[in-house]
Amino acid sequence: MNATGAIQDPVPGKFDPAEVRSLFPALEREVYGKPLVYLDNAASSQKPQAVIDRLVRYYSSEHSNVHRGVHFLSREATDAYEAARKRAAAFVNAPSEPEVLYTRGTTEGINLVASSFGPLHVGKDDVVLVSHMEHHSNIVPWQMLCEAQGARVQAIPVSDTGEIVYEEFERLLAERVRLLAIGHVSNALGTVNPLKRMIRHAHDLGVPVVVDGAQAAPHMKVDVQELDCDFYAFSSHKMFGPTGIGILYGKAEHLETMPPWQGGGDMIETVTFEKTTYNEPPHKFEAGTPNIADVLGFASAIDFLEGVGQNRVAAYERDLLAYATERLSEIEGVRLIGTATDKASVLSFLIGDIHPYDAGTILDRLGIAVRTGHHCTQPLMRRFGIPGTVRASFALYNTFDEADALVAGVRRVKEMLG
Amino acid sequence: MLANMTANGTIQERAHDIVEEFGLFDDWMGKYEYLIEIGQALSPLDSRYKTKAYRIHGCQAQVWIRPEMKNGLVFYEGDSDALITKGLVALLVRVLSGQPPQEIVEADLEFLDRIGMKDHLSSTRRNGLASMVKQLKLFALAHTGSA
Numbered sequence: 343m344n345a346t347g348a349i350q351d352p353v354p355g356k357f358d359p360a361e362v363r364s365l366f367p368a369l370e371r372e373v374y375g376k377p378l379v380y381l382d383n384a385a386s387s388q389k390p391q392a393v394i395d396r397l398v399r400y401y402s403s404e405h406s407n408v409h410r411g412v413h414f415l416s417r418e419a420t421d422a423y424e425a426a427r428k429r430a431a432a433f434v435n436a437p438s439e440p441e442v443l444y445t446r447g448t449t450e451g452i453n454l455v456a457s458s459f460g461p462l463h464v465g466k467d468d469v470v471l472v473s474h475m476e477h478h479s480n481i482v483p484w485q486m487l488c489e490a491q492g493a494r495v496q497a498i499p500v501s502d503t504g505e506i507v508y509e510e511f512e513r514l515l516a517e518r519v520r521l522l523a524i525g526h527v528s529n530a531l532g533t534v535n536p537l538k539r540m541i542r543h544a545h546d547l548g549v550p551v552v553v554d555g556a557q558a559a560p561h562m563k564v565d566v567q568e569l570d571c572d573f574y575a576f577s578s579h580k581m582f583g584p585t586g587i588g589i590l591y592g593k594a595e596h597l598e599t600m601p602p603w604q605g606g607g608d609m610i611e612t613v614t615f616e617k618t619t620y621n622e623p624p625h626k627f628e629a630g631t632p633n634i635a636d637v638l639g640f641a642s643a644i645d646f647l648e649g650v651g652q653n654r655v656a657a658y659e660r661d662l663l664a665y666a667t668e669r670l671s672e673i674e675g676v677r678l679i680g681t682a683t684d685k686a687s688v689l690s691f692l693i694g695d696i697h698p699y700d701a702g703t704i705l706d707r708l709g710i711a712v713r714t715g716h717h718c719t720q721p722l723m724r725r726f727g728i729p730g731t732v733r734a735s736f737a738l739y740n741t742f743d744e745a746d747a748l749v750a751g752v753r754r755v756k757e758m759l760g
Numbered sequence: 761m762l763a764n765m766t767a768n769g770t771i772q773e774r775a776h777d778i779v780e781e782f783g784l785f786d787d788w789m790g791k792y793e794y795l796i797e798i799g800q801a802l803s804p805l806d807s808r809y810k811t812k813a814y815r816i817h818g819c820q821a822q823v824w825i826r827p828e829m830k831n832g833l834v835f836y837e838g839d840s841d842a843l844i845t846k847g848l849v850a851l852l853v854r855v856l857s858g859q860p861p862q863e864i865v866e867a868d869l870e871f872l873d874r875i876g877m878k879d880h881l882s883s884t885r886r887n888g889l890a891s892m893v894k895q896l897k898l899f900a901l902a903h904t905g906s907a
Contacts, residue, residue, distance in 0.1 A: 374788070697842035699821045700796075704844075707788050715820050729841070730820070758793055759843055 345425035346641035357654040363739040365390040376709030379744045384529050384688055384735030385713050386579045396642040400635045407631055409608055423634055426641035433644045435565040436591050443590040443624045444632055448556040449479040451575030451590035455552050456483035458600040466492040468520040474500040474725050475528045478718040480554040484523055504531040504680035515547055522551045526558035530717040531680025532688025541570055556580055561686045563652040566591050583643030587636035597623035604629040655738045659687055662736055666745035679731050690731040696759045698730045704755045771863055774855045775871035782875035791876050799847030805839035816895055819888030821845040827899040833858050834900050848889050864900035
């Protein structure tokens, strides 16, 4: 057990999906009398027993409010809660713990930046630059900001393969761009964006960069110092941790000047009716009793993922994705949406002119969980002129057999609906 | 083996026929294949009616249903761009179209359960079957007493 009180399952020395898989009780389920093939990991991943046990133990014997009590339980909870922050900071290689804020998830992290940092940088007639492949949660908060400030959102075009058109990005940057908001990995296409290069370009023009890291954190090592991004938001629930908790990394220089987002307990230094002074970051941005249990569960998820080894995970998932892509492409009429050179985890496709909803319904009956629809990326779907896709998204516990099951399922869909 | 889509009979009688037809298939695949067949056989809705006014919300696929009162009875036609959804539309049209509004309002659609399509009624399913049923009944409700 470490300072966060994390429960760690013994992790095999060599990466073995079967062994890793056995740590996830939900994967033993059957649906419609068939073994569950869970390929909806981009929406949310399943949880290892260690994370589940951590939540149970916290509520069974450790629960108390943090940052408040002088008593034993409160001190113990506070220590574990802050140790988890240290854990999360190390996970993304943040330079210091106060640069790591707890949020409800990626969406809240982006909204926090848009609400607190946005108005300091974006004014009338300015531009917030996003890409055409962003998730709605990395579009709408910026539209709300722009509406309030009299600014506008511009989108970097995406190529037919689902990649940023880099020359267009450079051209757009030269406009009155005050902020760049970009996904690390596209949830609908799996494209890994060339963040390091984009961030360097943006910084050359003094443009701060906010990264939506929701789809990257479960699949690769994230290093915010190497990226040099100004903000990086991600969610616990997509990386084997509990729902309702996430991290917003922000550079200290920004967090210090940003006004608080929500008022309440814990975020203040002194309160009078005349003038309230605020606590230092990160507490300035964490009003009210936080989500203590899920923070601790999240720390266990980080231990799990780092225990397995993110580089090993990335290598395994790359092979799995390549295999599934190849096998699926053998089926006549299958059209892959998103064929970028650098991809992670996601296989988005259409089968002839079969509606994604029909395909998803049949796959579901075969025990295969995929997502269908627009994946909260309506502008991107319009860009490709399609109503949506069928999306299979892999995680470290998926097997080559499951990729085969998907391929067999798609063949069955074709027989029934083609 | 497709049955006559403009069958006569009460809601209950029509539902009973559907249950019997689906009863010929003993696994989910046969039932779904039949549902898809029923969807394919539904005459398409004239494209001028595929508008916002007739669109049913809450569906991942697009669904349109056009109700009409004729001689005190409610007639429905509908369509969808997804075949399974279209099959569900066809079943509702077959059971409810041409019935008196009061009967439609009071209709118990438990036949959907009996043919193995009950999970489509759950609000978490994004095919909007629940929304379809609600819209069909709301139109009928607005015309109760006008018969």
